[in-house]
Amino acid sequence: MNGPDYYLPAAATGFALALKVPALVRNWRDPLLRSVTALLALGTSVFFFSAPPTIVRVNRLTGVPNISAPLVYVLLSAFSASCLVLMVNWRGGPAEATRRTSRLWIGGYAAVSLALIALFALGDAPVERLRDLDTYYANTPYIREMIVLYLTGLTVAGVAMAWLCLRWSLQVRGLLRAGLICIATGYLFNLAYATAKFTAVFACWSGRTDLDGLSTDTAPLLASVAAGFTAVGFCLPLAFQRLTDRLEIWSTYRRLGPLWHELRGLGPHGGHTPRLVWWPSAELLVIQRESDIHDGMLCLYPYFDGRVRAGAYAAAVRDGSGPDQAHAVADAVMVTAAVRARAADPEGNALDRDAAAPPAALSGEGPRDLVRMSLALRHSPVVAAARTADRPSAD
Template identity: 60%
Template sequence: MSGEDYYIPAIALAISLAFKLPALRSNWRDPLLRSVCALLILAASVFTFAAPPTIDAVNRRTGIANVSAPLVYCLITAFSASCLVLMVNWRGGPAEQTRRVSRRWILGYSVVIVALIVLFALGEAPVERLRDFDTYYANTPYLGQMIGLYLLAHHVAAVVMVSLCWRWSLQVRGWLRVGLVIIVSGYVFNLAYDAAKISAVVARWLGHDLDDLSTYVAPPLAAVGALISATGFVVPLVCQRLSDNWQTWTTYRKLGALWQEVQMCTHSCTPGVRMSWWSAAELRVIQRESDIHDGFLHLGPYFDRSIRGGAYERALADGADAATACAVADAAMVAAAVQARSADPEGRTIGDGEESVFDTPDGPRDLLRISHALRHSPMVQTVRQQAALSAASGPA
């Protein structure tokens, strides 16, 4: 692989990190977000420092031959630990247990990193190797043990990740399952990378030459595996957020019929709050619900329980379930009240005053049902027309 083959995945991972940083700044205490960002940083660092041009530059600047080798090995080991910690935080559970398991993985891989540094310091690597350090020094005292240790640590993390993600994917659905399957696919490439590297190193230990597996086969497998795995971690978080936004905008849109129905009352008494076009969907839904409830307050004196009761009985007789019948009855009462309020421009209070506040015990869910009934129920349309005729023929 050339330098560009390493730098392109590093840039892609850095772009993914850039999309996550705003969320981290606003919620930096979230361990899941911190774990995702740490994983992306370490993955990008691995590709950056494993590129032959970077290896050459680091060796020259430090003046230590092959110092890039333990640096890259430590970054790979830290990346393995970050994947395990992210998985622990992602899966959740009791907070104390999650912190305890995370600390154990961090401590275990920290010990490995220290051991890698010590073994490199004890060994001798005078000949600079930009691409084949693993196989060239496989039989060198201490360096051979360093190479074997980092490969073992990486392999353990890959096996654990595949096992955890696959078992978890069988228990969940939706975007989370998609992400877990993607991670498993990525770690299959990581396992293939381990197989190529370990085969080449063991072959050296046994006096054979399978260096091409380590030099030419393993690096592309690592690049593909890291990109796929990082995508698997990011996709569920991003897609779930997009899905939540879609659901929020859908709620906002579905409330439109009810919101428009009560707008006359709201605007005639208190001006509505205008929101900027860039306002978040959640704020828009809250504002729309607030406008609707304000309209209910002004319509309260015009609500007629007899209209609601009659519409409810007719809806049940037509085969509607209880929840749908309630929504149709409420929508009919709202439609009739709007017509009565329109026929009373001076706002004189009518009725017995008992229905001063419109009751929606289940909150937004009821509002959605009522809005749907206002738009689609023939019974509500009939009640609206009858109320309009009654208001037009009644006294001003």
């Protein structure tokens, strides 16, 4: 495998990391989010520093042959620690116990990392090996132990992570389950990577060199496949969750349309709400539409008639509506009647007469209530019947 074979999976995990960074900035205190971000950052670093061109550059810059080996192994150990910390946070439980266990795993792999550095310093690896260091130095004192130590740490983390994701996938559905299965598959490939490396090293111990290809060719390929599955597993739920959120926001904007059209022109801006930015987001458009609706209702308060609302509520109940829907229908009928009453009172006599009286309150307390009311305006037969009835007087 050449440089691009390493840089491509590094780019894939880096892309997943980029998707996670905004959420981390917003919720940096979330230990689970920090664990996922650390996992992706370390995965990106491992592939980048494992690429032969990067190995050559690091060795040349430091002047130490094979110094990239302990660097990559330490990154792999940190990657393993991040897997286990992620497992602890996903498992949940008391916050203090979770923090304590996370610190133990981090401390354990920090000790492994120090041991890797010490073993490399004690060993003798003068010949630079870009792709086959594990098998070339498989019988070299201290370097041999360094190789076994990093592979053992990677194996422990791979087993734990695959088990966690598979167990978690049995408890959830949808895209989250698909993502977890992808992540578990990725870690199973990581275990296959460690197995290929161990097999090649064990073969060298027995005097065989015909299995070196498992370490130099097969293992890096397995690692690339693992990175692809892992990146997809992290990106899939996040990307589709964002798409779902976008669709839900636009759906809310569209469903508020009937109520907004009913009340537009009543507020202080006469239905022409000034845009706060040149290219408003979907959230801002929904907020503006809700603001227009509330402004229109403020203008209608003196014309709201509780008797009209009570009659509409009773009619909606007789029509088979549940309590929430019946309240929405009643509010919609009262708003419709108030719009007509205001149109029949161009001089604003009701404003002078009812200025001291508190206005009747709608049942709606949030966007969902406004959406129910808006949908009732379009679909409720009770509202349709009220529209064709005689205009109520404003008293």
